Amino acid sequence: MNFMNVFGIISIVLNILLIILIIIRSPNEQSLQENLAPFQLFxxxxxxxxxxxxxxxxxxxxxxxxxxxxxxxxxx
Incomplete structure (x- = not known):
């Protein structure tokens, strides 16, 4: 696996994580509680x-x- 392929994989994972976090982090506090309630992370x-x-x-x-x-x- 060459160096550029590693960059591509890291970039894809980073993009997916950012998108998921931005979707979870809604400006509506009620929505945030509903999204995270099943996980009880916080x-x-x-x-x-x-x-x-x-x-x-x-x-x-x-x-x-x-x-x-x-x-x-x-x-x-």
């Missing part, structure tokens, strides 16, 4: 919102870093 919806927001920020930064690195690999 103590409250406020903590869930904070955790998901942090995770979205982290994944977005990783997405841009991966994009920059991928562009540099193609350039050189």
């Amino acid at each position: 103590e409250s919806s406020t903590k869930a919102e904070e955790s998901i927001d942090k995770l979205i920020r982290l994944l977005t930064v990783l997405y841009f870093i991966l994009g920059i690195f991928y562009s540099l690999q193609k350039y050189f």
Whole structure:
């Protein structure tokens, strides 16, 4: 498996995770509680919102870093 294939796989997984988190992180608090209630991952919806927001920020930064690195690999 070459290096570019690994970038492609990581990019696909990162995109899927971002889409799922953005769908879960609805501006409607009621919707967030309904989506996460069966999993009982968080103590409250406020903590869930904070955790998901942090995770979205982290994944977005990783997405841009991966994009920059991928562009540099193609350039050189």
